[in-house]
Amino acid sequence: MADLLPDVRFKVAVASVKGGVGKSTVTANLAVALARLGYAVGLMDADIYGPSQQMMMGVDEKPYVDKHDHRLLPIQRHGVWVATLGALMDPDRPAVWRGPMLMKAVDQLVAGVRWGRLDFLLVDLPPGTGDVQLSLSQRIAISGAVVVTTPQEVALLDARKGIAMFQKVGVPILGILENMSYHLCAQCGHEEAIFKRGGGRQMAERLGVPFLGEIPLDAGVVIGGDSGRPVVAFAPDSAAARICVSAAEAVARTLGSSKGP
Secondary structure, eight states: OOOOOTTEEEEEEEEEESSTOOOOHHHHHHHHHHHTHHHHHEEEEOOHHHHOOOHHTTOOSSSSSOOTTEEEOOEEEEEEEEEEEGTSSSSTOOOOOOOHHHHHHHHHHHHBBBBOOOEEEEEOOOSSHHHHHHHHHSSOOEEEEEEEESSSSEEEHHHHHHHHHHHHHOEEEEEEEEOOOEEEEEOTTTOBTTBBHHHHHHHHHHTTTEEEEOOOOOHHHHHHHHHOOOOOHHHHHSSSHHHHHHHHHHHHHHTTTTOOO
């Protein structure tokens, strides 16, 4: 099958399978981190049912349509080119899509957006292991996947399913990121494992895939996501931001890119 995005060097899927683990927040920060490392980066919000990158990346306008080929033009925020159907949807209405409509939305994000030349395109996948994930894996040549989990066993169980899904369709696992790994006290720096800790690292070791780090619970992450300023952009010296940059560097190394800041 022909590659629909030939001008994009690496396509990286970010997945969690289980909802509520901060996958979209992690995706936004990885994208900003890669841009700060000097790469040309795009962010495709393929979380069709619950797109949130318009809020997290501060996209507050409708995308423009090119007059010649009628494709959408992504909007640049924090050095990242962003395309999200959330910018076209009523935020108070659910996306009740099935079958052909769902696939049409996926095609709009892939072929209906003028992505241009990019080093990395990060794809924020919806939770689950269904049509959107499989369709994207077939429609574009995904270079690898980053799996986001939290330390609890219930999240790790679903993360393992996601890893198995990617392996089944031949997508390499670039690594596991453990989000909300521990609470870092802003006053004294004490680390407290509210949801247990270390499950992501243990799973990575057991499955023989890279472990990309532990992102702490940090109020700055929440504030940044709600205000359209990912923590890597507005608090780059924070512990959460440093882990995201480290993870972005590891992903770039694994895929064979050595460009630095």
